[in-house]
Amino acid sequence: MELHISSSATKAENFSSAQLFVDPTRHTTAPLVTGGSVVGIKCSDGVVIAADTLASYGSLARFQNFSRLMKVTDSCMLGGGGEVSDFQEIQRLLENLITKDFCFNDEHIQTPRSVHQYLGRVLYAQRSRLNPLWNSLLVGGYAASQSFLGVVDLYGTTFESEVLATGFGVLLGLPLLRKAYRPDLSINEGIKIVEDVFRVLFYRDARSINRIQVATATSAGVTISEPYSLETKWDFEGFVNPRSTYDESTW
Amino acid sequence: MASIGTGYDLSATTFSPDGRVFQVEYAQKAADSSGLTIGVCCKDGVVLAVEKILLSKMLLKESGRRVHLIDQHAILAVAGMGPDGRQLATRARQECEQYRNIFRTPMPGHLLAERIAGYVHVHSLYWHVRPFGCTVMIGTWELKQGPSLYMIDPSGSFYRYYGCAAGKGKQGAKTGLEKLDFRQLSCDDALLELAKLINAAHDESKDKPYEMEMIWIKSDTGKASLVPPYLIETVRQRAEQLAREEEMAD
Amino acid sequence: MWNASVVAVPATESIQRPDFMPYQNNGGTVVAIGGEDYCIVSATTRLGLGFAIPTRNVCRYSILNNRVVLATAGMFADTVTLHKVIKARVKIYEEQQDKPFELRSAAQLLSNTLYYRRFFPYYTFNVLGGLDEDGQGFVYGFDAIGSGEKVKVVCNGTGQALIQPILDNQVERKQQYENKQITNLSLEEALDLVKDVFTSAGERDIYTGDAVDICIITKQRGVFVETFQLKQD
Numbered sequence: 179m180e181l182h183i184s185s186s187a188t189k190a191e192n193f194s195s196a197q198l199f200v201d202p203t204r205h206t207t208a209p210l211v212t213g214g215s216v217v218g219i220k221c222s223d224g225v226v227i228a229a230d231t232l233a234s235y236g237s238l239a240r241f242q243n244f245s246r247l248m249k250v251t252d253s254c255m256l257g258g259g260g261e262v263s264d265f266q267e268i269q270r271l272l273e274n275l276i277t278k279d280f281c282f283n284d285e286h287i288q289t290p291r292s293v294h295q296y297l298g299r300v301l302y303a304q305r306s307r308l309n310p311l312w313n314s315l316l317v318g319g320y321a322a323s324q325s326f327l328g329v330v331d332l333y334g335t336t337f338e339s340e341v342l343a344t345g346f347g348v349l350l351g352l353p354l355l356r357k358a359y360r361p362d363l364s365i366n367e368g369i370k371i372v373e374d375v376f377r378v379l380f381y382r383d384a385r386s387i388n389r390i391q392v393a394t395a396t397s398a399g400v401t402i403s404e405p406y407s408l409e410t411k412w413d414f415e416g417f418v419n420p421r422s423t424y425d426e427s428t429w
Numbered sequence: 430m431a432s433i434g435t436g437y438d439l440s441a442t443t444f445s446p447d448g449r450v451f452q453v454e455y456a457q458k459a460a461d462s463s464g465l466t467i468g469v470c471c472k473d474g475v476v477l478a479v480e481k482i483l484l485s486k487m488l489l490k491e492s493g494r495r496v497h498l499i500d501q502h503a504i505l506a507v508a509g510m511g512p513d514g515r516q517l518a519t520r521a522r523q524e525c526e527q528y529r530n531i532f533r534t535p536m537p538g539h540l541l542a543e544r545i546a547g548y549v550h551v552h553s554l555y556w557h558v559r560p561f562g563c564t565v566m567i568g569t570w571e572l573k574q575g576p577s578l579y580m581i582d583p584s585g586s587f588y589r590y591y592g593c594a595a596g597k598g599k600q601g602a603k604t605g606l607e608k609l610d611f612r613q614l615s616c617d618d619a620l621l622e623l624a625k626l627i628n629a630a631h632d633e634s635k636d637k638p639y640e641m642e643m644i645w646i647k648s649d650t651g652k653a654s655l656v657p658p659y660l661i662e663t664v665r666q667r668a669e670q671l672a673r674e675e676e677m678a679d
Numbered sequence: 680m681w682n683a684s685v686v687a688v689p690a691t692e693s694i695q696r697p698d699f700m701p702y703q704n705n706g707g708t709v710v711a712i713g714g715e716d717y718c719i720v721s722a723t724t725r726l727g728l729g730f731a732i733p734t735r736n737v738c739r740y741s742i743l744n745n746r747v748v749l750a751t752a753g754m755f756a757d758t759v760t761l762h763k764v765i766k767a768r769v770k771i772y773e774e775q776q777d778k779p780f781e782l783r784s785a786a787q788l789l790s791n792t793l794y795y796r797r798f799f800p801y802y803t804f805n806v807l808g809g810l811d812e813d814g815q816g817f818v819y820g821f822d823a824i825g826s827g828e829k830v831k832v833v834c835n836g837t838g839q840a841l842i843q844p845i846l847d848n849q850v851e852r853k854q855q856y857e858n859k860q861i862t863n864l865s866l867e868e869a870l871d872l873v874k875d876v877f878t879s880a881g882e883r884d885i886y887t888g889d890a891v892d893i894c895i896i897t898k899q900r901g902v903f904v905e906t907f908q909l910k911q912d
Binding site: 205206207302303306308309310329331333334335336337338339342348349352394 | 693698700701702703705726731733734735736737754755756759760799826
Binding site: 278 | 499501525654
């Protein structure tokens with residue numbers, strides 16, 4: 179009995195210091211300050227991506243005017259969700275990448291596709307070190323008369339599609355985007371669609387806000403709008419009196 | 430040069446009895462014997478220009494460039510040994526990147542100049558390194574400060590200028606620069622002034638042909654860029670024409 | 680005297696956070712059939728994640744040369760990376776040796792590449808198909824860490840358990856009620872079979888659906904790819 183107690187005590191004493199020596203670097207095992215969904219849609223003459231301006235600290239709406247969209251080059255834009263500090267690290271990497279091209283002055287610039295591929299490799303490399311950049315990223319762009327829209331996640335998964343969303347947007351937004359998508363959408367129609375998606379997200383995603391930014395990439399270049407608020411409507415029957423919908427649906 | 434051959438010029442680590450470091454002075458000679466390099470800080474930006482002597486007729490145009498982009502907001506021009514200048518350009522790029530990584534804002538010109546000057550300076554302190562055989566000009570543009578221009582010589586000393594010149598014919602160029610009104614001068618107008626100064630310094634009968642290189646940062650965009658070749662060609666022809674007219678008038 | 684420490688043990692252990700799990704299952708099913716003078720390598724295009732379908736159209740196969748095709752199910756990020764590695768090695772080989780990369784070499788390379796990561800595996804389930812040196816169709820199936828064998832027919836991925844028995848039965852004539860002779864399937868019959876098994880698997884496996892890319896490898900035409908639509912539900 180006594181032996182048992184003393185060995186446990188030794189274990190207890192060594193535990194915290196052993197932990198320090200085994201793994202002196204701390205990795206991201208959970209995100210702290212997070213951004214929510216990003217959605218994007220290809221249009222006939224460009225691409226639209228959008229994100230709300232909220233950076234949450236757990237369930238706290240911590241930073242309500244945080245821009246999650248970035249202009250990478252004149253033809254490429256980036257939207258990010260997930261860990262905010264990791265997103266800023268990614269922004270830094272891209273700035274350095276772009277500045278190197280700038281200094282070479284050989285007309286070579288990163289295309290949206292190459293930015294997407296680059297981020298895919300960076301995030302895959304980090305996840306392989308078990309120290310992921312905890313983000314979901316949307317890369318949009320318009321280069322050589324071609325629209326590009328791709329996504330990268332914290333595992334380094336990369337793929338392209340006509341409509342894309344991250345986070346809750348995959349569950350609540352993608353069906354709407356797929357329904358609304360046509361190859362001949364105009365940019366303004368595209369903006370309208372992503373606004374609708376964010377309205378729905380605001381109603382149902384508790385980590386969202388009705389203040390968004392929209393970025394577009396067209397032959398005229400990349401523009402990122404100032405943040406603006408979406409009109410919301412709360413007097414739907416189902417919102418006012420949730421019981422009224424019980425007959426038809428379970429949730 | 431009475432002191433040559435007295436043994437004090439073999440190492441940059443030894444002063445001569447009269448207080449000079451000959452190795453550094455020789456490096457300055459290397460910088461002074463190259464084509465004329467001029468920088469001007471205007472009311473709306475900063476412009477650097479180089480008279481790049483073409484050592485062979487077979488040289489491809491725009492090769493061996495002497496003006497370099499350092500960052501979105503910083504430029505550099507070299508008088509003296511091209512490779513030495515390129516190493517400083519590379520170093521300057523690293524400094525700018527490092528600064529941006531830490532402070533997330535473009536590197537201020539005075540810090541960039543100070544860092545590069547320090548780098549040049551340490552190369553004048555040790556026997557196992559050779560001083561840089563070049564003088565470099567650094568132009569930057571900042572949101573609050575606007576444009577600024579610095580020149581760093583092989584000793585590592587650096588100063589901020591309205592206008593500066595290095596290389597062959599720098600005396601004449603300096604005299605010309607002193608006549609300019611930098612409070613009024615715009616970058617666009619400066620191009621012609623620089624072309625005139627380089628043209629005046631160049632003796633066609635004696636010197637090898639040259640290529641004019643120009644780089645600038647203008648306030649309207651705050652972004653560095655090489656001056657487009659057609660603009661350089663225009664001001665160069667204009668400068669040559671003005672010179673001919675002047676000759677005729679005499 | 681020791682009591683305080685004894686109490687502290689479980690408390691200290693319980694504040695440990697779970698480590699990051701570096702794997703993700705994106706599903707997908709791959710099937711390969713080797714015939715007398717052809718080979719079929721096919722892969723679904725759905726990218727699944729939990730109960731969501733982030734996209735319906737990804738490419739899970741790589742044409743290594745005009746007689747070898749690789750198809751992979753499992754984690755998509757690993758799939759893309761593995762294909763990059765294999766394609767680069769094949770390219771280097773073909774540049775240096777100036778001859779096509781043989782099917783069996785590709786199988787060995789793939790096995791080595793997977794086993795190299797034995798203790799941090801690529802979460803991928805591969806099939807490799809093509810024509811061997813004699814022009815005969817053969818396929819290889821591998822697990823995530825490089826074990827594999829040369830066979831006539833194989834299925835890997837989330838639909839494996841649904842499809843493999845059917846392929847065994849139909850292609851290799853196994854478990855037949857009356858022991859029937861092995862008859863070689865023609866290309867057309869094999870194609871129909873592939874389409875059928877994917878359609879069936881799509882009914883029961885949520886990670887199989889949307890479409891299937893079918894690579895047909897013949898000596899005459901090289902690699903020819905067709906896409907067969909599946910249900911999107």
